[in-house]
Amino acid sequence: MNEIIYKPIGIIHSPFDTISGMPIQPAAATGIKGTVTVFADYALGLKALEGFSHVILLYHFHLSVGYQLEVIPFLDDNKHGVFATRAPRRPNQIGLSVVKLNKIENNILHIEKVDVVNDTPLLDIKPYVPDFDKTEDIQIGWLSESKHRFPSGKADDRFNFLF
């Protein structure tokens, strides 16, 4: 299988028109509100989603061009493999955010804790179910040294050239 083709199912709207100054993860985006417009063709797929307090958004880093296999992420000053980071310039530019779902009106999701740039194409919505992804004895590698920069951290300019 050489190519996998997806189509956007909607658009994520946020207060952030550029990456600079945007919260770098949802946990740093408390109170930041946005909306997800799910295209009408897919709206039936939202049935029963309103019962979930949080959803996982998968989206396409549409402003990102190309990738590097080693990156210096926002939370550190050292190079790490891109798969050990959540940096947007990845071989497949898929972003993941767990956001708070405040309400659904027709095909519009009102969300909070948004760390996504405005007009981002949406690929998928999944219910957030802690038991599904339950883990124990967690180690967070290089981030254990960088946690003091989190969650107040906001994006600086280092990825601006990437967009």
Added chain:
Amino acid sequence: MNEIIYKPIGIIHSPFDTISGMPIQPAAATGIKGTVTVFADYALGLKALEGFSHVILLYHFHLSVGYQLEVIPFLDDNKHGVFATRAPRRPNQIGLSVVKLNKIENNILHIEKVDVVNDTPLLDIKPYVPDFDKTEDIQIGWLSESKHRFPSGKADDRFNFLF
């Protein structure tokens, strides 16, 4: 943007050649081991990943054809919108699993808690960092009624026709 094109960065190997009998989520897959072969071109991107005990795998449900917007998921007998489930037949067939990372040898990840069918094309690897996706006051919608079926639940035949 009409089409988004990705390429597999590797292959997930597991003991499951068919969906039937497979654990339906990682939390039900304790002790189930597998490997991820990351293609050599991307191996440099694994640097520093070994420090993480868990990783998020994003992959393509390659056996899945087409989709329904309303599905009866494994854990329930009622129809729900596909975005309120993790069913594989989705508009964009992206799967997500949090797996345990036991060790990395060159471009091979040895993983555990595998709920993925053998030979699944890998799209992305992200470090699992609970603080990034931290949430509170969690509600899990229709699944709160179905939790008694979890985590011992294994896939039954209901999605076989989908593959």
